Amino acid sequence: MAVREIVVWPDARLRLETVAVSQIDDRVRQLYEDLKDSMYAENGLGIAALQIGDPTKMFLIEPRLAGRGENDPPLACINPEILWTSEETQESEEGCLSFPDVFVQVERPLKARLRAMDIDGSIYELEGEGLLARCMLHENDHLTGKLLVDFVGPLKRQMIKRKLQKHATRDADL
Numbered sequence: 496m497a498v499r500e501i502v503v504w505p506d507a508r509l510r511l512e513t514v515a516v517s518q519i520d521d522r523v524r525q526l527y528e529d530l531k532d533s534m535y536a537e538n539g540l541g542i543a544a545l546q547i548g549d550p551t552k553m554f555l556i557e558p559r560l561a562g563r564g565e566n567d568p569p570l571a572c573i574n575p576e577i578l579w580t581s582e583e584t585q586e587s588e589e590g591c592l593s594f595p596d597v598f599v600q601v602e603r604p605l606k607a608r609l610r611a612m613d614i615d616g617s618i619y620e621l622e623g624e625g626l627l628a629r630c631m632l633h634e635n636d637h638l639t640g641k642l643l644v645d646f647v648g649p650l651k652r653q654m655i656k657r658k659l660q661k662h663a664t665r666d667a668d669l
């Protein structure tokens with residue numbers, strides 16, 4: 496088990512350019528395992544590789560949310576592409592492992608469809624509605640360097656920055 500430290504904003508590593516996977520090799524499989532362990536350790540619904548400091552174009556979705564069984568492994572979304580989003584939107588509070596204890600109202604398409612590669616190398620399409628669509632779009636945003644703070648105005652951004660800096664200081668005190 497390799498739980499890795501979650502990169503917290505405003506760490507610049509969250510804005511690194513991501514690199515596509517050309518083949519599923521041991522490095523990618525190890526990254527998948529680390530992402531899985533790190534996501535479960537934080538009770539996340541999804542996690543992008545950049546959130547543990549790795550620029551690979553990949554994120555995971557929690558298995559039940561992805562439509563799998565409780566004991567199934569998380570869904571790997573490698574080199575994902577958003578194929579379609581609905582005109583209809585929904586607004587909801589959103590959190591992120593890289594923004595501990597921060598929640599932001601984000602308006603997103605109600606439904607989305609993506610194409611990606613799973614950890615076994617198979618290509619699949621996944622359509623989601625509601626929370627699943629939100630998770631797919633949120634994690635996909637990570638791969639393009641887009642973050643929760645990009646959805647808020649400058650005042651709220653400053654508030655979040657102060658809060659997370661306090662958070663970092665508190666961790667350092669322990």
Ligand SMILES: [Zn+2]
Nearest residue numbers: 590591592593
């Ligand atoms: Zn996130």
